[in-house]
Amino acid sequence: MKLENKIPEGQLETKWEKYRSTVALVNPANKRSLEILIVGSGLAGSSAASTLAEMGYKVKVFCFQDSARRAHSIAAQGGINAAKNYQNDGDSVHRLFYDTIKGGDYRAREANVHRLAEVSGNIIDQCVASGVPFAREYGGMLSNRSFGGTQVQRTFYAAGQTGQQLLLGAYSGLQRQVGLGNIQMFTRHEMLDVVNIDGKCRGIIARDLVSGKLERHFGHAVLLCTGGYGNVFYLSTNAMGSNVTAAWKAHKKGASFGNPCYTQIHPTCIPVSGDHQSKLTLMSESLRNDGRIWVPKKMDDVNALRNGSKKGNDIPEDDRDYYLERRYPAFGNLVPRDVASRAAKERCDAGFGVSKTGEAVFLDFAHNMKYKYGKQVATLKGINNPTEEQLTAFGKDVVKEKYGNLFDMYKQITGEDPYEIPMQIYPAVHYTMGGLWVDYNLMTTIPGLYALGEANFSDHGANRLGASALMQGLADGYFVLPYTIGDFLSKEISTKSIPTTHKAFEEAEKNVEEKINTFLNIKGSKSVDYFHKKLGKIMWDKCGMARNAEGLKTAISDIQKLRDEFWKDLFVPGESNELNLELEKAGRVADFIELGELMCKDALHRNESCGGHFREEFQTEEGEAQRDDENFKYVAAWEYKNTSDWELHKEDLVYENIKIAQRSYK
Amino acid sequence: MKILKLHKEVISNLNPQKKRNSMSGNMNIKLKVWRQKNSNSKGELVNYKVSEVSPDMSFLEMFDMLNETLINEKKEPIAFDHDCREGICGMCSMFINGRPHGPNDAVTTCQLHMRSFKDGDTIVVEPWRASAFPILKDLIVDRSSFDRIISAGGFISVNTGNAQDANCLPIGKNEADESFAAAACIGCGACVAACKNSSAMLFVSAKVSQLALLPQGKPERHQRVLNMVAQMDSEGFGACTNTGACEAECPKEISLSNIARMNREYLSAKLCSEIE
Known part of the structure; x- marks a missing residue:
């Protein structure tokens, strides 16, 4: 097998535009006879489904939940990046491209990432047009905030529920096409194998999870939009049902798996509380805009915290070690996730963890609540010498508006009030950068089988920046695949639907x-x-x-x-x-x-x-x-040979536009 | 029993915090849970006992523990819907002691923790009850009627690629916030389960309001509300008699004022359509 990444020739800045304008098209009459199967209904799946259906293809969508709206994209909290430069802080497509490559520690493809940055702005436009209620300023313009690994404000958000709002937007587009009869929706269905015929992917075997019946579905092409595999760790921030099965079945039938070891451990999650724990809960990275991370400097304080004789608030300012600000003065609390997680582990391994288990650090809002927001409000109210109590009260209202749902969730889970005492957090498995290897068209090593969103390996290198997962899922589904799929489907216009009585379907079903x-x-x-x-x-x-x-x-x-x-x-x-x-x-x-x-x-x-x-x-x-x-x-692309036996293929990464260097956030 | 013991040892080895939890895992709970093999069979309440429940456990983790015991006793575990366990996907749906999502306000079942109960409590757990939500198994119901209502009109008809620059359309912060508050609905169906008429008015009105409040949603506002309400009625949901139980039980605190707004939208749509 030879890996062909199919990256078009030409200048990085114009590559995508040129390719998009020259990739083969399928005429409207032919689209109506081409069937596409989409597995997964998160941001990538829903957006691809509605877009392809609008274009005229016949689409079937499968999800294991009881509705497309439940897909785990719904749980994304903080936001979605786009190079709009609405804040006039010097943002640009190039800067988003550069930040993403650097954040990924120089292990992602230049061409893919640049394309992602180019379409990022269209995503925001599309979402607003479809009724996503993003946060806004009083003037009516969209609001932005900062995320890790960047020095500009390019993150669009809807409180701490951005994923929910984006998914519901994409889901409404999908349901609209269901109503119009252009999409057939199969909820409570799980894909259990792909079916290859003459070297191309031509369908799937799915199980109706209510009746238990196995079903055969034919498609001229199949898209896997099935998310990541963080649940391999049992405890992760993924939903209970998130799984690798669809991608893995494809892998065993010939789709190479790219960089499987690249896992993102998110620095700010609620620590494990006991052996009953079934999942871990994220506290959005956006909290690092206003929360400062610290542990005590003195071992005595650590002990006092653990035996309950002291609370975080009792430890004076001078005895606190704001270790991210100390180690990385340029980015401070907004270093990328991998760096922040390792730094937390380093402090906890050194014995400074603040909980009984020794595996927690503080995320503290008191300072910004009082002196940033409290002061702002006081000034607006014309109070020149506000008391400490006034500052806290004013600041609390602002924090509540920004992060209210997260604070409530924290309180619900831990029983502690984060407005009063600092949150305790610890890193947890959150996202997987690895996934099915895909070429520039998002096609896997099985012709006709595509992988979109978190299910592919393509855009985040060895570390994903915050608020980029939503961007990638929607980029793939709304603006990339609907064009690139033409390269394959334009050659399939004379392929008739293959009856599912074909022996390849029969065999696959028998195996399942x-x-x-x-x-x-x-x-x-x-x-x-x-x-x-x-x-x-x-x-x-x-x-x-x-x-x-x-x-x-x-x-x-x-x-x-x-x-x-x-x-x-x-x-x-x-x-x-x-x-x-x-x-x-x-x-x-x-x-x-x-x-x-x-x-x-x-x-x-x-x-x-x-x-x-x-x-x-x-x-x-x-x-x-x-x-x-x-x-x-x-890129390490592993080809499945047999049980415990894989062959490694390498796709060399070429950097023509970025000088690669030791990553520094100091 | 040996298997159970062995299993417990392994689990305790898995976690360094065993000590802390064995100290706090001190609640005994009695459960009465609705068991029903499938949509065609009759169901009944079955009694269970769960011991060593920790107050830090979520309600669903307590169910996980019970299921683990049932499996080890070679019995069928209790089927229930759940997924994100962060209170946002809307999949979990237990009717606990006569209230959807249990005793606490503004909380889904997955975010309900055992510290909200007392040692020795008896807890009754049933599925959502509504003819538009047929039971599939045990505590799992079919809520696909909600999807069909959205398909009838819960969207803005904009194809991919048609959008103008996002900031070309300024939207006042208050309207945006109000629209967002309505859009926060997670589609869990607690409103229907809470309502004596099994009305879906809160769910439908939340979507109607979200889109009616935004300029993007205005062109289709009349058609939208008429189509969605017609679909809602055809699914077998009951009428609204303004008791407000839906708002009281909604885990996302969707406001009753959305229903008032939908009624206004509906009335004006009806009047306009009759003029047409």
Whole structure:
């Protein structure tokens, strides 16, 4: 197999525009006879679905939830980036492009990222036109805020619910096309295999999760918009149902997996509270606009906090270590996520964690609440010498308006009031930069099979900047794929629909059915969650925020043992011909186990540190990630051969427009 | 039993905080849970006991624990809908002690924590009850009627690529905020479950209001409200008799004033359509 990234020739700045204007088109009459299957209904899936249906294609959309509106894009909090330069702070397409490449630690493709930056502005326009109620200033203009890894304000938002508002916008476009009969929607359906015919992807096998029936669906092309695989860690900020199954099935049928070890650990999540924990909750990065992160300087204070004799507020200013501001004066609390997470781990490993578990740092709003917002309001009210109490009260109102829902959620989960005492946070698995390898057209190594949004590997390199996931999902779905798919479909206009009685469909369905029966017939002694938790523990300890060769080798053998145990000792109650949640989970965890092994293998082979991939053996004297551009400036695309057997293909990354350097946020 | 014990050991090894939690995991809870095999069979309330419940657990994590025990006893776990567990996807839907999403205000079931209950409490858990939300299994209901209502008109008809620059259309902060407040609806269906008439007026009016308040939504406002209301009625939702239970139980505090706005929108749409 040869990787062809299909990046068009020409100047970076005009590449996309030129390509878009020359890529083959499909005429409207032919579009009506071309069928496209879309798996997943998040930002990428919904936006692609409505756009393709508007263009005239016949579209079917599948999601495992009870409605397209539930996809996990809904939970994105902070915002969406766009190079609009509305704040007049010097932003531009080039700057967004540069920040994203640098933030990704020089492990993303220049051409893809530049295209993303180019269409970013259109996304905001499109969303506003479709009724997304973004935050606004009193003059009626859109409001912006800052996110990590940038020095401009380019993040558009709707309180702490930006993902919800964007998804509901895309979902309404999708439902509109459902009403018009251009999209057929299959909710509570899970894709369990792809069907390849003559080397092209031509359909899927899906299970109706209510009746348990297996269904065959033909498509001239298939789009996987199925999100990331953070749940391989068991505990993550992903939704409970988020899974890798669709991508993994495609991988086993020939789609190479790109950079599987690139995982984003988000610095600001609510710490683990106990062994009952089923998921972790993010506290938006936008909080780092106004929250300052610290731990005590003195061990005595740490002990006092842990035994409850002191609260965060009792520790005087001089005894606090604002370690991000100390280590990275230029970016301070707004360093990128990987840097912030590692810095938190460093302090906690050194013994300064502020909770009983030792795994928490403070995110403190008191300073900005009083002296930034409180003062502003006081000035507006004409109060020249406000009291401390007045400042707090005024500031609280402003903070409430900006982050109210996040503060409420924090209180709900922890039982503590973050307006009164500093939040406790700790890093948690949040996003996966790795995913199915795709070319410039977003096509995987299986012709006709595409991957969009978090499901592909393409735009974030080794670390994603905040508020860029929503941007990428919508860019892929609204403005990239609907054009690039023409390159493939224009050659398919004479391909008739293949009847699903074709033997490739028959075989694929038979395999899926056998797999389901195997799960039910093992009749072992342990639940799916037992295996999932064990896998998560291996992954977090050995392939989490810090990795080393020895640990990764152990992890690989531990995962192989766990896989054997899974297939011998799993217990799944119930039947296949009914709504069976345990059966659904079993299939997902089986795939996570295999993926876990590949992630460790990828992490082990990459003898460098970059972005979210931190190998302890490769760090600077100051503890920063040390890249090895000479040997690892490539995308690792893994081709599945057999159980525990993959072949590595390398796509060299070429930087013609950016001088690559050691990343510095100091 | 041996399996259960073994399992517990493994789980405790997984987590360094076991000590803290075994200290706090001190609640015993009795549950009466609606069990129903599928949409064609009859259901009933079944009693369960859950011990060692920690006040820090979410309500759904308590259910996870119960299900784990049931699975280890080779019994069928209780089926319930859930996904994000952050209170935003709208998938979770339990009717707890006679209230959708349980005893706390402005909280979804997934964000409800056991510290809101007392040791020894008996908790009754049922699915949403409404003829427009048929039960699929145990606590899972079919809410696809909501999707069909959105398909009938809950959108702005703008194709991708038609948009002008976003700041060409200034929108006053107050209108934007009000529209956002209505748009915060998560489509969980608690309003329907809370209503004695199983009315979906709060859900529908939230979408109608969000779009009616924005200039982008104005061109289609009449058609929108007429089509959405017609679809709502055809799905079998009841009428609104202004009791306000929907607003009281809404986890996102969607205001009753949206219903008033929808009624005005509907009336003006009706009048205009009759003139036409």
